[in-house]
Amino acid sequence: MAKQTPTPDTNHSNLDQRKASILEAVVAEHVDTAQPVGSSAVTQNAKLEVSPATVRSEMVALERQGYLVQPHTSAGRVPTDKGYRYFVDHLKAGKLGAAKQQHIGDFFASVRGEVEDVLEQTATMLSKLSNYTAVVLGGSSSTAPIVSVQLVNLDAHHQLLVTVFSDGTVLKHSVIVDFEVDHNDVAEASKQLNALLHGTTTADKVQVPSRQDDVATMVRESVAVLHAERPTHEGEQVFIGGSSKVAESMDGVDNVRNVLAILEQELVVVSMIEEVLAEDVAVKIGSENQLETLASCAVIVAPVTVEGETVGAVGLLGPTRIKYSELMATTRTVSEHLTRHFEGDKER
Amino acid sequence: MAKQTPTPDTNHSNLDQRKASILEAVVAEHVDTAQPVGSSAVTQNAKLEVSPATVRSEMVALERQGYLVQPHTSAGRVPTDKGYRYFVDHLKAGKLGAAKQQHIGDFFASVRGEVEDVLEQTATMLSKLSNYTAVVLGGSSSTAPIVSVQLVNLDAHHQLLVTVFSDGTVLKHSVIVDFEVDHNDVAEASKQLNALLHGTTTADKVQVPSRQDDVATMVRESVAVLHAERPTHEGEQVFIGGSSKVAESMDGVDNVRNVLAILEQELVVVSMIEEVLAEDVAVKIGSENQLETLASCAVIVAPVTVEGETVGAVGLLGPTRIKYSELMATTRTVSEHLTRHFEGDKER
DNA sequence: TGCTAGCAGTCAATTCTACTGAGTGCCAAG
DNA sequence: CTTGGCACTCAGTAGAATTGACTGCTAGCA
Structure with missing residues (x-):
């Protein structure tokens, strides 16, 4: 019995050559047609030179191992999340069509304006290009030095701290004190804050005045608010x-x-994207997503890194039935352009 | 023939009492059930003491006048846009249920934070309350005086003008010059801009330096950008x-x-809302909307006015089959609360 | 031993038919 | 002007029959 079996039917993550080809063909066909794929469709499509019957018996095996399912007895097969996962993991890095590459290049060559606008337009562009929903995350700006700080009086107990960073980012924070503030004190606090914070980053420690007067209190409060460890993702x-x-x-x-309801909740979207990044995986398929609601979705994410630090991300959200190869390449390309775009800004 | 006919069957915008009741009943029933409404349903619902047959002949007349349509021969009737319009126009100002009124009151009693946050939360609240999509427009801030101006160097030809207004609004504008700027010049221009603009509003004229050096040019450019007549709705x-x-x-x-595609285009949404406001109508029904795409939608809008000036708007977007009375009351209530909220801010 | 052709079986989807019932329009009588 | 009654229309539904795209299995072949 123990000959040199070329088809060991392992339970491990490896499939023999032919099974892999068949799985690949099923995925390709199903992505294309949205229909269950039958054995004869596979023989026509894949470069395999075997009969449908052979394919059938292989598909039985693939189904037993959880890579495929049948919607009902007399239907073709559809890839499971596990099937897609195998397909994606064994995908050789796809190339992006010249036309799309051109399109993306043109976009970034012509895009102007402030960071927010660029990111927003990138999201729109990526969505139009892919025909799926695009998500772009812009990182917080704690790395850039502060150019100017301004405390604005809103009402007696309520100030607004406006911080301008050298990269053009502007942050607003509410500052609340428990005494009635004087207009001049606010101006004075503003002046002191500027002196104190100009040129620093939010990561730097600064020496705050320890006096107990109103001005000093406001200054302390402001610095505290600005330096406060942000509840995750604030500022994203x-x-x-x-x-x-x-x-x-x-x-x-x-x-x-x-899905729309999820997209409405920015925090959820952020954590969804970060989850994918955190595990250093670019794709989450169906039930791999934490959110049950996304069980029928695939998420593709690529990070945007400047000087080794992840400052943002580019993502696509579609059904599991999606052109992984092309869209992964697209996402990667866009994220690279975005990275270059920001690094370019830095240099100048 | 010329008796004292109480039913003159005019083509004018007036319907006799009974027709009006029937139309009202049809609208009410259809909004409730989403089904075409038959004559007997009307007799049960309306307080009319007439037989279905009578109702039928009246409905024939209503159909001839364009207030109702039949989806097909053997079906009941459905209101047309014109039918809804008549219904809405002859609606006596509805009262909002105590529970909802309470809800809205509680919301505004507890809401905190900056203007943007309040508006955003209002939109979410209104949507949850109504179960339809809510739109909240925040007006531009040209009325508040300027507290601080900061010019930030982005690259050699490219500055960012950050303007902070006394109400906490922050505007950013790109300033581009055709010479290579010196770092010190930017700081100097910043200083001059502050001196020049502090306390003014974007509507005020200011005396800009006429010198031809770099600093003066930057100052002139900055003021020009800030004062530039905004392409409609910029800043909204x-x-x-x-x-x-x-x-x-x-x-x-x-x-x-x-509809989602429309909601994605902020400019389109703004003009849609403003269109409704401009004509001083609170409701647009189906084909009354400029956008063909919204032919199956109803839009309800109420303005937010502070000191007689419209600074924003609150809107709801739903199908034409919608509870006009209640939702108009809801929208109005929210807009009034919002108005009070902002006026309250002003006073303090 | 693995591949294949062929055959019987399964079952969603489609088509057809008949039927139901909500609702109309019209008419004649009150 | 209203109303009851009646014939008619037609979307929607339910059931039966048909189709056809698959499969699993088995027996024969290299």
Whole structure:
């Protein structure tokens, strides 16, 4: 019995050559047609020179191992999340079509304006290019030095701290004190804050006055607010492009509604994206997502890194039935351009 | 023939009492059930003491006049846009249920934070309350005096002008010059701008230096950018709450996608809202909307006015089949609260 | 031992038919 | 002017029959 079996039917993550080809063909076909894929379709599509019957028996094995499922007895097969996962993991880095590459290049060559605008437009562009929903995350700005600080009086107990960073970012924070402030004191506090903080970053420690007068209190409060460890992701900005694509690409009203509901909650979107980044995986497929609601979605994410630090991310959200190869390449390309764009800004 | 006919069957915008009641009943029933309404349903619902047959002949007349339509021969009637319009125009100002009134009151009693946050939360609240998509417009801030101006160097030809207003608004503008700027010049220009603009509003004229050196040029450019007549609605902020409700309330994937696509384009949303406000009408029904895509939608808008000036708006977007009375009351209530909220801020 | 052709079986999707029932329009009588 | 009654229309539904795209299995072949 123990000959040199070329088809060991292991339970491990490896499939023999032919099974892999078949799985690949099923994924490709299903992505294309949205229909269950039958054995004969596979024989026509894949470069395999075997009969449908052979494919069938292989598919039985693939199903037993959890890579495929049958919607019902007399239907073809559809990839499971595990099937997609295998497909994605064994994907050789795809190349992006010249036309799309050109398109992205042109976009970044012509885009102007402030950071927010660039990110927003990137999201829109990526969504149009891919026909799926795009998410762009802009990192917080704690690295840039502070150019100017301004304390603005809103009402007796309520000031607004406006901080301008050298990269053009502006942050606003509410500052609340428990005494009635004097107008001149605010001006004075503003002046002191400027002297104190100009040129520093939010990571730097500064010497705050320890006096107990109103001005000193305001200064202390302001610095505290600004330096406060942000509840995760505060300051992260989220730009979503093409949320209407959800209606096209997902099926089932409930699904559409649920996914849209998630996109409305920026914090959820941020953590969803960061989750993917954290594990250093670029793709989450279906049930791999933490959120149950996204069980029918695939998320592709690429980080934007400047000087080795992750300052943002580019993501795509679509159904699991998606052109992984192309879209992964697209996402990567856009993130690289974005990285270059920001590094370019830095240099100048 | 010329008796004292109490039913003159005019083509004018007036319907006799009974027709009006019937139309009202049809609208009410259809809003409730989403089904075409038959004659007997009307007799049960309306307080009319007439037989279905009578109602039928009246409905024929209403159909001839364009207030109702039949989806097909053997179905009940459905209101047309014109029918809804008549209904809305003859609606006596509805009262809002105590529970909802309470809810809104509680919300505004507890809401804190900066203007943007308040508007954003208002949109979310209104959407949850109504179960439709809410739109909140925050007006531009040209009325508040300037507290501080800061010119930030981004690259050799490229500065960012950050303007802080006394109400806490912050505006950013790009300033581009055609010479290589010196770092010190930027600081000097910043200083001069502050001296020049502090305490003024963007509507005030200021005396700019006419010298031809770099600093003066930057100052002139900056003031010009800041005072530039904004392309309509620049600076308007749009907050959309509950876009996922679109998926629930509109039927037909195409419809959902189209409406979502509109909501993505902030400028379009702004002009849509302003269009309703401009004509001093609170409601646009179906084909009354400029945008064809919104032919199956109703838009309800109420302005937010502070000191007689319209500074924003509150809107709801739903299908034409909507509870006009209640939702108009809701929208009005929220806009009044918002008005009071901002006036309260002003006073302090 | 692995591949393949062929065959019987399964079952979603489609088509057809008949039927139901909500609702109309019209008419004749009150 | 209103109303009851009646014939008619037609979308929607339910059931039966048909189709066809698959499969699993088995027996024969290299």
